[in-house]
Amino acid sequence: MYSNPMQHPQRFNKYEQSSPYYEKYYKAQGIINPEEEEQFMKVMKTPLPTSFRLTKSSETFPKVNEVINKIISEIPDEYRPHTFGWCPNTYQLEVERKQIRKCEQYNALHKFMILMNESGEISRQEVVSMLPAILLDVHEGSSVLDICAAPGSKTSQLVEMVGPTGCVVANDADKQRSYLLTHQTKRLSAPHIVITNYRAQELSFNGFQFDRMLCDVPCTGDGTIRKNVDARTKWHVMNAYTLHREQLDIMKHVLCHVKVGGKFVYSTCSLNPIEDEAVVAELLRTYGDSIELIDARPLLPTLKFSEGVSEWKVFDKHFTVMKDKNDNIPITAFPPKPEEAAKFHLEYTLRILPHQQNTGGFFTAVFIKKGETLAPPPKQKKEKKYIGENGEEVIEKHPTKRRRGMAPLDEQELKPLLSTPEGEKLFESIKKFYTLSDSFPKDQLYVVGEDCLTIHYLSKTSTLLAHDIKVISGGVKMFKRHKSELVGAYRIVSEGVVTLGEYIGQDRCIEVGHEMFMKLLGEDVLLSEFKKEFKGNGCYLVKVVDGILKGNCYCGWVGRVYLSMLINKQDLDALRFLFNISAPEKKLHREIDDCLDDDQKLKKEENKEN
Numbered sequence: 336m337y338s339n340p341m342q343h344p345q346r347f348n349k350y351e352q353s354s355p356y357y358e359k360y361y362k363a364q365g366i367i368n369p370e371e372e373e374q375f376m377k378v379m380k381t382p383l384p385t386s387f388r389l390t391k392s393s394e395t396f397p398k399v400n401e402v403i404n405k406i407i408s409e410i411p412d413e414y415r416p417h418t419f420g421w422c423p424n425t426y427q428l429e430v431e432r433k434q435i436r437k438c439e440q441y442n443a444l445h446k447f448m449i450l451m452n453e454s455g456e457i458s459r460q461e462v463v464s465m466l467p468a469i470l471l472d473v474h475e476g477s478s479v480l481d482i483c484a485a486p487g488s489k490t491s492q493l494v495e496m497v498g499p500t501g502c503v504v505a506n507d508a509d510k511q512r513s514y515l516l517t518h519q520t521k522r523l524s525a526p527h528i529v530i531t532n533y534r535a536q537e538l539s540f541n542g543f544q545f546d547r548m549l550c551d552v553p554c555t556g557d558g559t560i561r562k563n564v565d566a567r568t569k570w571h572v573m574n575a576y577t578l579h580r581e582q583l584d585i586m587k588h589v590l591c592h593v594k595v596g597g598k599f600v601y602s603t604c605s606l607n608p609i610e611d612e613a614v615v616a617e618l619l620r621t622y623g624d625s626i627e628l629i630d631a632r633p634l635l636p637t638l639k640f641s642e643g644v645s646e647w648k649v650f651d652k653h654f655t656v657m658k659d660k661n662d663n664i665p666i667t668a669f670p671p672k673p674e675e676a677a678k679f680h681l682e683y684t685l686r687i688l689p690h691q692q693n694t695g696g697f698f699t700a701v702f703i704k705k706g707e708t709l710a711p712p713p714k715q716k717k718e719k720k721y722i723g724e725n726g727e728e729v730i731e732k733h734p735t736k737r738r739r740g741m742a743p744l745d746e747q748e749l750k751p752l753l754s755t756p757e758g759e760k761l762f763e764s765i766k767k768f769y770t771l772s773d774s775f776p777k778d779q780l781y782v783v784g785e786d787c788l789t790i791h792y793l794s795k796t797s798t799l800l801a802h803d804i805k806v807i808s809g810g811v812k813m814f815k816r817h818k819s820e821l822v823g824a825y826r827i828v829s830e831g832v833v834t835l836g837e838y839i840g841q842d843r844c845i846e847v848g849h850e851m852f853m854k855l856l857g858e859d860v861l862l863s864e865f866k867k868e869f870k871g872n873g874c875y876l877v878k879v880v881d882g883i884l885k886g887n888c889y890c891g892w893v894g895r896v897y898l899s900m901l902i903n904k905q906d907l908d909a910l911r912f913l914f915n916i917s918a919p920e921k922k923l924h925r926e927i928d929d930c931l932d933d934d935q936k937l938k939k940e941e942n943k944e945n
């Protein structure tokens with residue numbers, strides 16, 4: 336172990352590898368101030384610092400904030416993480432992620448980061464990647480469409496910003512990555528997220544239009560080369576043209592999903608004007624007065640950036656400057672004509688260069704929609720006609736070509752619980768068991784498939800959308816069926832516990848003080864220690880009534896003798912760390928993973944108590 340990882344002699348070697356064309360290209364483009372060129376090239380060859388964002392919407396945030404402040408105050412000045420004025424609740428350490436554990440000054444912080452990341456109390460996210468969501472001007476209650484969302488760092492920000500009265504539809508064309516999205520956002524226990532798996536060009540919401548749309552489109556990613564060395568070594572001048580076409584195709588198909596007066600942000604982690612200003616210019620050219628580019632420069636006064644450019648060079652594969660389109664270079668890749676440039680104001684867009692505040696590279700443009708826009712007509716599928724066995728004309732439609740590396744789409748439909756044959760009866764039995772109040776919004780309960788194994792809860796706005804679209808997942812899981820039906824057919828899932836807290840009756844709610852909750856985090860507690868008459872065994876909601884966690888709700892399990900917390904391992908480890916509670920030597924009931932799919936384990940525990 337060495338005390339200052341920034342001084343390690345070996346650490347920059349792999350970053351020295353470079354595509355000679357990458358440097359030549361960016362020197363030629365004029366997007367970097369010539370006086371800063373050397374600094375830019377130098378910083379691009381150093382690893383990316385580490386940053387993370389606190390989940391402010393978490394119920395545990397006040398404690399997390401208290402603990403991180405204490406940890407940071409104990410780190411020597413020269414190592415201390417710093418914040419950015421424009422980026423709330425975010426910290427950056429001037430050291431690459433892999434080096435943190437090797438630096439003794441970061442021991443406590445490292446442990447904090449691991450545990451809090453697993454439980455969703457923090458998100459590891461690159462600072463510049465937080466920009467689009469911040470610039471999108473999202474409000475509580477907004478409906479937001481995130482068209483290229485996986486793996487979901489920006490989606491998580493948006494979910495926090497709109498809160499449970501809003502809705503975020505997070506979409507990605509890649510199925511595997513959509514599941515990553517589910518994993519990432521599950522940690523937020525948000526009833527207002529719906530995850531879909533469509534090509535953005537094929538999304539349809541039956542006329543529903545969103546307040547905001549984030550378009551963080553696929554790109555060459557050459558602004559990320561500080562963490563993704565491949566993006567540098569495999570860099571090729573022609574890659575940007577392929578992405579440029581896809582970016583425009585996506586954008587032209589999705590503008591119709593934003594309502595008039597709504598805003599959308601276009602962003603890439605590429606520094607290349609072909610993927611950035613050229614796309615913005617073509618959108619302005621195509622949609623005229625229906626969209627307007629907002630001047631983003633004054634929006635975040637403490638952000639360091641370079642304004643967008645109206646001139647750039649278009650190279651062919653031999654690195655010759657081109658004056659006109661050819662088969663490989665679309666006309667839309669060229670800079671706007673002077674009269675267009677005067678109208679477009681591409682200087683309103685922001686390019687963040689890595690040396691400006693020791694970050695990755697990024698580009699972003701903010702728009703407002705002023706009038707309706709039409710999506711391009713669907714492409715005609717090729718048809719093959721031939722004469723069939725009986726002399727009839729057969730038309731064979733060729734399936735759309737799938738993008739390489741993309742899994743076939745297999746979505747599922749979310750259906751209102753009440754629309755299923757047993758739905759009403761099932762809800763009544765859950766309502767009775769958990770003594771839910773009459774105001775419980777039962778029409779916001781949804782199921783996947785006919786078996787009603789898991790019941791989801793969706794925010795009101797999400798339900799407006801969830802009809803008629805196929806989803807990967809939606810809302811939070813609130814109830815899950817026990818196989819045993821020993822004690823209530825459905826148990827509470829911790830994701831849904833926050834919402835449920837509002838509606839659950841006294842019979843199934845146990846109120847505990849801070850001290851008792853701390854005790855429950857360390858051990859099962861005898862039922863006789865509670866001044867409560869328990870209405871049978873099974874799942875209960877445990878509500879903390881004082882202290883820093885006041886009002887927070889958790890899942891508990893009442894057996895014959897003990898009350899045990901049903902908190903998943905990641906959350907339990909995080910809570911124990913925050914409150915400095917050492918894990919008991921004996922494995923406790925509550926450490927069985929929250930999923931409790933395995934009812935055998937539960938029964939075994941119950942039998943043990945009996």
Ligand SMILES: C[S@@+](CC[C@H](N)C(=O)[O-])C[C@H]1O[C@@H](n2cnc3c(N)ncnc32)[C@H](O)[C@@H]1O
Pocket residue numbers: 464482483484485486487488489490506507508509512533534535536551552553554585
């Ligand atoms: C730059 S990444 C998005 C990063 C994401 N916004 C985040 O903050 O974590 C681009 C994403 O677009 C997806 N993608 C590529 N082509 C797409 C298309 N035609 N429609 C929708 N998503 C697409 C890719 O699978 C990839 O996950």
